[in-house]
Structures are given as structure tokens and as C-alpha cells.
Amino acid sequence: MKKLIIIGGHGNGTVAASTVEDLNKRKKEWEIIGFLNDFEESIYHYPVLGPISKESVNKYINDFNIFFLYTLITPKFREKSLNKLLDLKIPKEKFATVIHPTAVVSEFSKIGYGCVIQPLVSVGPGVEIDNFVQIFAQSLIGHDARIKDYGYVANNACVGAKVILEEGAYLGTNCSLLENIVIGKWAFVGMGSVVIKHVSNYTKVVGNPTREIGMIDQA
Ligand SMILES: CC(C)(COP(=O)(O)OP(=O)(O)OC[C@H]1O[C@@H](n2cnc3c(N)ncnc32)[C@H](O)[C@@H]1OP(=O)(O)O)[C@@H](O)C(=O)NCCC(=O)NCCS
Secondary structure, eight states: OEEEEEESOTTHHHHHHHHHHHHHHHSOOEEEEEEEOSSOSEETTEEEEEOSSHHHHHTTTTOTTEEEEEOOOOSTTHHHHHHHHHHHTOOGGGBOOEEOTTOEEOTTOEEOSSOEEOTTOEEOTTOEEOSSOEEOTTOEEOTTOEEOTTOEEOTTOEEOTTOEEOTTOEEOTTOEEOTTOEEOTTOEEOTTOEEOSOBOTTEEEETTTTEEEEEOOOO
16 A cells, blocks of 8 residues: 655645545555644644654655655745745655545546545546646536646636636635636635636636736745
């Protein structure tokens, strides 16, 4: 059985753990050996193996059977969370991708490494999902859409066909996107939004139809 270390904690990290355990109910595939976390000593029944640091990673990196999931990417802490990931210098082949057993993923789609696909997500044909993408429960990704690295799709989002989410784009809960539009780099779409036109890089939009309410810090 492959072993997994989740980098993160309560929230995205525990949601990922839950998906892994649901996968294990069907077929024992992963043993979660613990979390890396800077603040907690244990998370549910899992131990915290150390802080999120290169030193912690080095203890496990040479074990061919151990893989990692990084669950800390958000637009709010973009620089901090990305730097943390890059500082760990984990080779890409050491990142797992986990897909909940109830997700329906077209065989004509592609999903990269370090991704978490949650319960009841639907991924249509021709969809390309790059790396470190998190898609939460019940979201629908329409055919031929593209989600680039670090994309974050909260639950119940409906992404129209051929939509492109540029690097780090964030979709809040329950938002709907018209087909063929582009959501810019690290742009933020608030919950419940209806997006009918392109959203520029680093822009925060909300409402139906969306309006701009601010920018994401580009520092
Ligand atoms: C957009 C968001 C981050 C708030 O951003 P913010 O910069 O703090 O915005 P504010 O709360 O100051 O609100 C600014 C304006 O936008 C409006 N607004 C904020 N979020 C909105 C939303 N989702 N839909 C419609 N209007 C919204 C506010 O009413 C306010 O309007 P006003 O200026 O006319 O009074 C937040 O409301 C949101 O939608 N977060 C996503 C939550 C989510 O989906 N989480 C994932 C699941 S856990």
C-alpha cells in the first residue's frame, strides 16, 4: 500500500484525508501516515509528523512508497503558500492525486499531480486539469474546460464548457460560469456569483452578473 503525508491541516487537509479514507473503503490504496503542520500535534487520529519544512520532508522523501499532498494554496495567502510549497523542493513525481470514488471523471480528460477531486464532482470530456488543483464536492467541470496550476474550485461550482481558469484562479461556492470565458490568474470569484464575461488577472468579482469589488494582492 502507498503511504501519504498531507501537508496542511483542518479544512482543506482534512477534507483531502476524508476523500482518501473513502477511497480506502473500496480498495485499500493509501495509508495516511500523518500530516505536516506548523501548529497542531495531531489531526483527528493522525499524527503530525513535524512542521512544514524541508527537514520534515527530508525524513520521508527517499522512501519510494511515500507521497505527498499539498493542500495550502489559496489566493489570500498566495505568496506565502506558494513559497512554502516551492521551498519544500518535493519532486513532482512524489505528489499524489486523489479522486473521490463518487466523482465521475471522463476517460477523455487529463488530471495532473497534487490534485484533490472531491465527492460527486463531474469532470467532462476534453477537460484538462493541471497540477495542485483542488475541486470540492459536487462541482461540475464542463467539457473541454481547462484548470491551470493551483486552481481552486469550491463546492457546487458549475464551470461552463471551454472555460479557462488561469493559474491560481479561485471559484467560490455555488458560482456559475458561462462557457468560453477566461478567469484570470489568481482572480477570485465570490460565492454564488454568475460570471458571464472574462475576469481579469488578480481581480475579485461577486454577484449576478458579477461586478468587480477589488483586487488580490499581487505582492
Ligand atoms: C468575496 C468575499 C471574499 C468577500 O470579499 P471582501 O473583499 O471582503 O468583500 P466585502 O465583504 O467587503 O463586500 C464588498 C461588497 O461585495 C458584496 N459581496 C461580497 N461577497 C459577495 C457575494 N459572494 N455575492 C454578492 N455580493 C457580495 C458585499 O455585499 C459588499 O457590497 P457593498 O459594497 O454594496 O456593500 C466573500 O463574500 C466570498 O464570497 N467568499 C467566498 C466564500 C466561499 O465560497 N468559500 C468556499 C467554501 S468554504
